[in-house]
Amino acid sequence: MVEFIQTNMLFKQILFGCLLILGYLVIKRLGRRWIEALADNKRVSFKRTQFVVKAFNVIAFGLFISFFLIILDVGFGDVSIFLSSIFAVLGVALFAQWSILSNLTASVLIFFVFPYRIGDRVKVAEKDEDISGVIIDITMFHVILRHSSGNIITYPNNLILQKGVTKLVAQPSTQASSPALEAKQ
Template sequence: MTDWIASPLEWLQNYQLNLLFSAVVVVVYFIIRRIVLPKLEAYVERDNLNQQTFRSALFTFSLLSAVVALGILLLIWGINIRELLAVSTGIMALTGVALFATWSILSNVTAFFILLSHQSYRRGNYIRVIDVDNYIEGYISEINMFNTILITEDRETVVYPNNLLTARATIINPRDRKRPIGKIEDFRKTETSVDGGLNDKD
């Protein structure tokens, strides 16, 4: 009976720091969830988005935070540091490329959280997205995990990738309305007329 009691006590004594750090990680994990999740819900309500958007954001954030917490716990409980650093460095490099490179599909998820927290991209706003001398414009209908739905004044539905929306110059609620999709030629015409006037004077 004494041995049965002594073994757990010895184990607790040997691993008390591991248990302490693990408890801190778990507490911080739940504190972050308690802080972030209400903010996500507030962003969804502020931008008049549907609950499916909130559920998508909740699932993605929960998954990423759980993976990070699990990785820290594995480090605390004796995973070889060199091996873990080698693996984690590779994973972080791949994750960084996947989440932030514009050609990556997963970068749309990163852009989703940026758009969700940005007050300008609320549902119902009329935006004009400019790509060099091309543009596309319409009302924001919905912001999904991978794309944003725009409704043009011609009642056409445009599915625009989130990562491109955050990487392009965007005019929020422009004063004038152009065609839903087209080229910006006003500057070229202005430059031509100015050049023509100067040549006439010469």
């Protein structure tokens, strides 16, 4: 009888494990399609799209492993000790590199919520400098602008989320002549 219960429990674990793997693969595929469709809609570069897809896959894999360990009935104490050790090492390693990590995180946020796209003319609210121009690229670490003077400005992603950004509209040319004005001359 005990052997039957253990076999039945093992069968359930295998069944739930297979369903979890199938669910993981479906979520991974649907997530990738959704991110790529969003990237096409926002005219995002291929490299940046691949970065966001990889970040999504890492998070999905972490959740998959967590659920898989729960299904295998691995003790919470064992897993928590292992994860706390990993996070302690990562925390110490990344503390010195916080700006890199914040720029990468800001890149993902810009991908999903930044209201401006490549080709838009914007001005960043910076009191000391004229940070304005046309967005020519949004990379993992910088938003790249072409200033009206022709200069290229690279502005860090984490700062562009902290500053006010104004979308500039094309101003009508004051030099343009009208047929009525030409007739008077």
